[in-house]
Amino acid sequence: MLLTRVRRLAREPNGAFSPAGSEPDGAFPTDPEALGEAEAEVVEHGGGALRRIAVGRAARSGFTAFLDGIQRTGVLLYHGPVPIVYAYVAAVIRGRDDGLGGRLRTLVREEREALFFPFRLVPPSALAGCGATAEQMVDTSLAEAAPVPIFPPLLYAWAAQRVATFREEVEAWAAERWCRQDAAAGHLLVDGSLTLSGELAACERAVGVIKSHHTRFFDGDDARTLLSLEEGERTSVFRPGTQQFTPVYSWYLRLRSPAGRGALWGLVRVEAPATPATLRRADEISGWLLAETAPVALPDPRWDRMLYPIRDCEEYLRSRAPRL
Amino acid sequence: MSSTNPIGRVVGTERKPNTPHEFHFWTGGDSSVGIGTLVKVCVEEPRPVTVYGIVVDGASYTDLETPLHDYIGLDGDPAGGFAAPTARPEIRLYTAAVLRHEPAEPLQPVPAGPVHLLSDGDVAVALRMDAYARPGGTAIPVGLYAAGGQESPIYLDADFLLGPEAAHLNITGVSGLATKTSAVLFLLASIFEHLPAEKGSVAALCFNVKGPDLLFLDQPAELSEADRAMYARLGVPAAPFRSVRYYAPYKPDGYNLNTLRTNPALAENVEPLVWGLEQILKFAEVLLTREDVDAKADALIEFIRERVVGRRWNDGTIVEHTVRTFQDLEAWFDDVLTTCEQNDWSSWKTHHVATIRKVRNRLLNLSTRAKGLVSNDAMSSDLPWGAFEDRTVYVIDVANVEPEAQDLIFARAITEARERLERNDLGVDHLIVFVDELNKYAPSDGLETYVRKMLLDVSERGRYLGLVLFSAQQFRSQVHKRVVGNAGTGMYGRMDMDELATPGYAVLSPATKSKLATLAKGELMVRHPHFAQPIFLRFPRPAVLAGRDGVRRFAPAHDLPFEDAVARQLRRLDPRISVNEVKDLIAGREEAEVLRALHATQQKRPAGVLAYFQSCLKKRVPRDVVPFMAERMRRVEVPEDPYA
Incomplete structure (x- = not known):
């Protein structure tokens, strides 16, 4: 049987193949439009080719706070054929207090609700009966002049797009509030990109971790270098070409050994402010991230890249989110 | 509704719902709640309700889905390769059985709300002690319930x-x-x-x-x-009982008490427990087995109990009897059996002679089987029936x-x-x-x-x-x-x-x-x-x-020889009596006679103990000592040949 012979191929000594293991769901998007590519400029070690750099696991993580956000979206009503989309978004910053034996507690929490629909098809006054304020009703019409088709899937997709922005606004609000604290507050680890807000992207005490890899920055030998990182290795720091307005520095880091797994297993992209300090501290920050790999974030299916405190934030937010 | 800080919160899920008789709540890891802890749930909305409960079960778990996840997370090493900076949340989830609802009606499932430890007053309400633990009530303290430092x-x-x-x-x-x-x-x-x-x-x-x-x-x-x-x-009061009376039967010897409380310092409130025929005949079946007592034997025992013991009996016997002791009973049996033999009767008052012989043997054997407790004579030393003290x-x-x-x-x-x-x-x-x-x-x-x-x-x-x-x-x-x-x-x-x-x-x-x-x-x-x-x-x-x-501090006295044992018991009634006086009085007398006198004295408890004891003994006839008069004895001459 071909399946058996293929698997045997992966076990051949000194062969060119390695077993793929079982990739988590969603590791590879099936829609090519979800993927993109961008320029990247290596800024460490004088530029040039991407290097692999071994970093040690830090004995103690320097992160003291962790940020994540959540959104819940659902069509609660129809006004004729027009879906009225309800969204709940929330963001939380959970702080780790050594005095609590490493347990996390909530430092900042923000929750918001709103209704999303095209005002041109459904006047906001039609929803006055539910007591929604003006801020809690969001127009999903694209532009003043653009036609609004009466096609519920598309109307929902527009609403979902706005909800994502709505969530990012809440996350940015929480992150900026934290960034305004003094340095004694420690370092913030953000789930996702720092480019949510310019203030966050410039904050010296904030680091972002991106778990999904939908943008290709490198090809050729550079791509082989970053995809062959071993556990505890990082790439050179580079400047992603996607972030013109809120520039950040970035590098790839392998959190867990990919042996017997796929090429992206345990691979995350780290973002930090585009400052010389980041170049100096890339090893230190990487060491902190490696320290955060314990305890393991199971049973989250993304546990190879998910850091436990981020999972804790997610669980916290899920426990408060309404069931739709 | 409650002045104390909550130590937990009631939580109900579809899988573990709260009911009118049971509820679930979680606490912080450092709470003092444990199995047996009394708690209360107080809610104000939609109506004020307080529910009291006792913790009957507990569980703790983390966010791990299976033990395998922990194994993977530690790379199979129980010691763990490196310290995890973040601690997994660990929930303490308790189940409490409901003790009381306030108000009692309508009886509804326990609502979600804060959980508190109980004060003294709460404990009284929770256990419904408020009905009797009040001035003039009928409360008897039995112990202390302890939780949360109180x-x-x-x-x-x-x-x-x-x-x-x-x-x-x-x-x-x-x-x-x-x-x-x-x-x-x-x-x-x-x-x-x-x-x-x-x-x-x-x-x-x-x-x-x-x-x-x-x-x-x-x-x-x-x-x-x-x-x-x-x-x-x-x-x-943290004090011993003010009034205690001890009773113990004698050992089979009949004069040393069968108890470890024989230290002379404690003898003052120890009494012998001795019963005679009248006391135990009613309970003969306790000592007699089913093989001993069939229906016929049981009928005869009942006859003796109802019509013979303690009464004058002169019906169908040679002499008149008043049976009060085992000795009297033996004489009565002998009289009945002699009457049967003399008249060649096979039965006496519907009781077959064989049954009479069997019952005689079993009953007269009772004092042997409970020797030390059951007395052959009229001796009886009993609990103070009718005069028990508060x-x-x-x-x-x-x-x-x-x-x-x-x-x-x-x-x-x-x-x-x-x-x-x-x-x-x-x-x-x-x-x-x-x-x-x-x-x-x-x-x-x-x-x-x-x-x-x-x-x-x-x-x-x-x-x-x-x-x-x-x-x-x-x-x-x-x-x-x-x-x-x-x-x-x-x-x-x-x-x-x-x-x-x-x-x-x-x-x-x-x-x-x-x-x-x-x-x-x-x-x-x-x-x-x-x-x-x-x-x-x-x-x-x-x-x-x-x-x-007690045995270490008050070592039991050793069993004494007969004379010393009698003296000790008399001295218990009157410590002024000297051992030698008693020994002189009983020297040469039969044990049975001395014991009868001792028991009579113990029952009477007279003012003059020794005098009364002496009066109970048989009068001694002074013995004349005949001098040895060898010279007055005639020598018997034995011939060398007795047949000569």
Whole structure:
């Protein structure tokens, strides 16, 4: 049987193949439009080719706070054929207090609700009966002049797009509030990109971790270098070409050994402010991230890249989110 | 509604919903909640409700889905390769059984809300003690409930402990921890102190069935400060019983008491327990086996009991008899049998001669089978029937008595007490009878015995009479279920897991059973009619000298030779009597005669003990000493050949 012979191929000594293991769901998007590519400029070690750099696991993580956000979206009503989309978004910053034996507690929490629909098809006054304020009703019409088709899937997709922005606004609000604290507050680890807000992207005490890899920055030998990182290795720091307005520095880091797994297993992209300090501290920050790999974030299916405190934030937010 | 900070919150899920009789709540990891902790839930909306409960189960878990995830996370190394900076959240989820709803109606599932520990007042409400734990009430302190750094007194209701509403107490637990005896002694002290005067007088009758367990109830123990504090909190004096009377049969020799309380310093309140024919004939079936007593024999025994003993008898015998002792009975039997032989009768008053001979042998053998307890003569030294005193403990030491004699003592003492309480002729209104080793005396299986029937009767009818059974055993499951079932109050010390696996404990949660299996000395679980659920509590060590310590401090006297034993017993009545005086008086006399005189003196307790004792002895005829007069004796001449 071909399946058996293929698997045997992966076990051949000194062969060119390695077993793929079982990739988590969603590791590879099936829609090519979800993927993109961008320029990247290596800024460490004088530029040039991407290097692999071994970093040690830090004995103690320097992160003291962790940020994540959540959104819940659902069509609660129809006004004729027009879906009225309800969204709940929330963001939380959970702080780790050594005095609590490493347990996390909530430092900042923000929750918001709103209704999303095209005002041109459904006047906001039609929803006055539910007591929604003006801020809690969001127009999903694209532009003043653009036609609004009466096609519920598309109307929902527009609403979902706005909800994502709505969530990012809440996350940015929480992150900026934290960034305004003094340095004694420690370092913030953000789930996702720092480019949510310019203030966050410039904050010296904030680091972002991106778990999904939908943008290709490198090809050729550079791509082989970053995809062959071993556990505890990082790439050179580079400047992603996607972030013109809120520039950040970035590098790839392998959190867990990919042996017997796929090429992206345990691979995350780290973002930090585009400052010389980041170049100096890339090893230190990487060491902190490696320290955060314990305890393991199971049973989250993304546990190879998910850091436990981020999972804790997610669980916290899920426990408060309404069931739709 | 509650002034204390909440220690947890009620949580209900579809899988673990809250009901009117049970609810679930979580606490912080550092909370003092444990199995047996009393808690309350207070909510104001939609209507004010307070629900009291007791924790009966607990669970903790983390966000791990399977143990495998932890194994993977630690790379299979239990020590862990490196420290995790973040601790997994670990929930402590408890299940509580509802004790009380306030208000009681409508009875609804327990609402979600904050959970608090209880104050003293809350404990009283939760356990429905507020109805009787008040000035002028019927509260009897039984111990302290401790949780969250505070201790609250727990009270039993005298109306449900001593009757008439319910009565009796049964205590079970493994042997060796002294919990059962200690708990009963503390409770007796508490009853003596707290039973309201309007409830009448109370005394206790205890059977010492093991070693020196109950032999030093009038001697103080050394108590720790913690114990003294508990006594003070419960309002019970940390002192031994003020009035204790001891009774013990003689050893088979008939003059040394069969007890370990024989130290001369303690002899003052130890009395012999000796019964004669009139006292025990009614209980002959206790000593006689079924093989001994068939229907015909039983009819003759009944005939003798009803028509012969204690009456003048001159019907169908050669001489007139008044049978009061075994000696009298023997003479009566001999007369009857002689009459039959002389007249060549095969039966006498419808009783066959063979039956008469058989009953004669069995009855006259009773005094042999319970030697030391049953007297052949008219001697009787008994409990002070009709003159029992309030707040007095009467202890009968049966620890070293043969099992048959033990049964006889139980049967006679308890039956007599019951009959006298029925006639209101005991001297007290309530008598608490403490019987240990109930497995032995009222087993759930085996032949029906007189003692078991009697204990069943007491447990079923005693509460109406004021006869209260405090019973103890190691295995409750092996005691007749009607005896333990009729006990209104139950106490449980440390239990054996095998015992806890029996059906009688099915209502307890696994966690409660686990706690019962590891209870420390001085801790109990208590069930009482007012408590909707059993409660764990602590009680202080009894303020009386423990048996083993008592034997060390008051070493038992050695068995004495006959003359010394008689002298010791007379000196107990009058310490001025010298041993030599007694020895001179009884020198050369038969033991039986001396014992009769001794028993008569002990019964009479006269002012002039020695004089009375002497008067009971037979008059001595002065002996003339004939001088040896060899010279006056005629020498007998023997011839060399006697046939010459």
